[in-house]
Amino acid sequence: MNIRKLLLTAASAAVVAAPLLAAPIVAKAEQFIPLLVYRTGPYAPSGIPLANGFVDYFELINARDGGVNGVKISWEECETSYNNDRGVECYERLKKQGATGASLVNPYSTGITYALIERATADKIPVFSMGYGRADATIGSVFPYVFTAPATYWAGADAIIQYIQAQEKGSLKGKKIALVYHDSAYGKEPIATLQALGKQEGYSLNLFPVAHPGLEQKATWLQIGRQLRPDWVIMWGWGVMNATAIKEAAAVGFPMEKFIGIWWSGSEADVKPAGAAAKGYKSAQFTGTGTGAPIHAQIREQLYAKNMGIGKDTFGEVLYNRGLVNAAIAVEAIRTAQGKFGNKPLTGEQVQWGFENLNMTQEVIDKLGLTGLMSPIKLSCNDHEGGGAVVIQQWDGKNWNYVSDFINPRREMLTKMYEASAMQYAKEKNITPRDCKM
Numbered sequence: 001m002n003i004r005k006l007l008l009t010a011a012s013a014a015v016v017a018a019p020l021l022a023a024p025i026v027a028k029a030e031q032f033i034p035l036l037v038y039r040t041g042p043y044a045p046s047g048i049p050l051a052n053g054f055v056d057y058f059e060l061i062n063a064r065d066g067g068v069n070g071v072k073i074s075w076e077e078c079e080t081s082y083n084n085d086r087g088v089e090c091y092e093r094l095k096k097q098g099a100t101g102a103s104l105v106n107p108y109s110t111g112i113t114y115a116l117i118e119r120a121t122a123d124k125i126p127v128f129s130m131g132y133g134r135a136d137a138t139i140g141s142v143f144p145y146v147f148t149a150p151a152t153y154w155a156g157a158d159a160i161i162q163y164i165q166a167q168e169k170g171s172l173k174g175k176k177i178a179l180v181y182h183d184s185a186y187g188k189e190p191i192a193t194l195q196a197l198g199k200q201e202g203y204s205l206n207l208f209p210v211a212h213p214g215l216e217q218k219a220t221w222l223q224i225g226r227q228l229r230p231d232w233v234i235m236w237g238w239g240v241m242n243a244t245a246i247k248e249a250a251a252v253g254f255p256m257e258k259f260i261g262i263w264w265s266g267s268e269a270d271v272k273p274a275g276a277a278a279k280g281y282k283s284a285q286f287t288g289t290g291t292g293a294p295i296h297a298q299i300r301e302q303l304y305a306k307n308m309g310i311g312k313d314t315f316g317e318v319l320y321n322r323g324l325v326n327a328a329i330a331v332e333a334i335r336t337a338q339g340k341f342g343n344k345p346l347t348g349e350q351v352q353w354g355f356e357n358l359n360m361t362q363e364v365i366d367k368l369g370l371t372g373l374m375s376p377i378k379l380s381c382n383d384h385e386g387g388g389a390v391v392i393q394q395w396d397g398k399n400w401n402y403v404s405d406f407i408n409p410r411r412e413m414l415t416k417m418y419e420a421s422a423m424q425y426a427k428e429k430n431i432t433p434r435d436c437k438m
Helices: 010-015 044-065 084-094 110-123 153-167 191-201 218-228 240-251 268-278 294-302 318-341 348-356 362-367 411-429
Strands: 031-037 073-079 176-182 204-210 232-236 259-261 282-285 391-395 400-402
Touching (some): 031 084, 044 073, 044 268, 044 294, 044 318, 073 084, 084 110, 153 232, 153 282, 153 391, 153 411, 176 191, 191 411, 232 240, 240 268, 318 348
Parallel strands (some): 232 259, 259 282
Antiparallel strands (some): 282 391
16 A cells, blocks of 8 residues: 655645654555655745655556565655654654565755764665765765765766856866855755865855845845856755745846756746746756656556546656656665565665665666666665766756756766765764775
């Protein structure tokens, strides 16, 4: 059976004011995956399509395939409202559900990810932080239960700089770049990478933190647009901060085609509220746009045509598609683990093995109906990122369109940074790194 808690209206939010929901009974023969969601709160416009993508994919796997090699997926949503404490409470309540406990967890919050790393590692439950969380958790010898595929914030920062460099005919020497960022662990993640690249490529980096929730930015953009006058602006924003930034940038006349957000600043929820001002704005992305992939046709036929599924209102949006891809990677990690441990509900420890041996080639991606929605990834004991590529998209006023080829982050450089940071973490936490050469 498919277990979900759908908090879609303010009325329902009032009814479930308590942070936790009553736990339903999960069928013993099913693979349980807890879903930490935020359908309510200040970030709900982003959280709803993400959660819808997850649920539609799991329902499709059960309806179309009868589960993963005959093992159906069950899940329960727990509302975090993007709050760290609630996220931890949800994890603690759901981690022992099902026949074998939670097989993995998707925190969908950098703050919650940070809070769960030590807990989940002790519980032997994989944390899949797809495109968010700690970038240095890519190093599996130090972070055996955290996975960052297909790209980290540091990889995203490098890809954006590569794109800007290409627009500047190969040289950034003497250029000024501003970083407008959410003043949180999430927003600060790319700073060290952008500073290191600045020294390497010759540009200056100017930092502009924005306090939560991000509605007050007028002074920031007056400083950017009338005093600093940067060549490019990069944004690490979230929620209402993004649309506010776009409006304020337009108000001071900053050209949208030179304004690029990270992938959490590049969804329909970020540009539509800004109206015409958003036309020309760009963002990095690692999943495809639109509804043209084979998986979309399958969802229409197998779910929506049969009165199943929940994502019609957000179908094909950037974050809906990201939820689909995230769920697909999780399912393939389970499928990979089944190849070793058998077609049965698996433990978190077994699914961790599945992640570390995951190889999603283009052939696999095509077979899953995900053509155009993701690039190939291959994980290993020490590489939990997997080599995913990044693309730059641009808003034309109605749709997102690719304006670059897929960009491969410079991972030789990034891996050295990941390792240095991870080893420092290991030293602070008194962790002996695993030997991944065995």
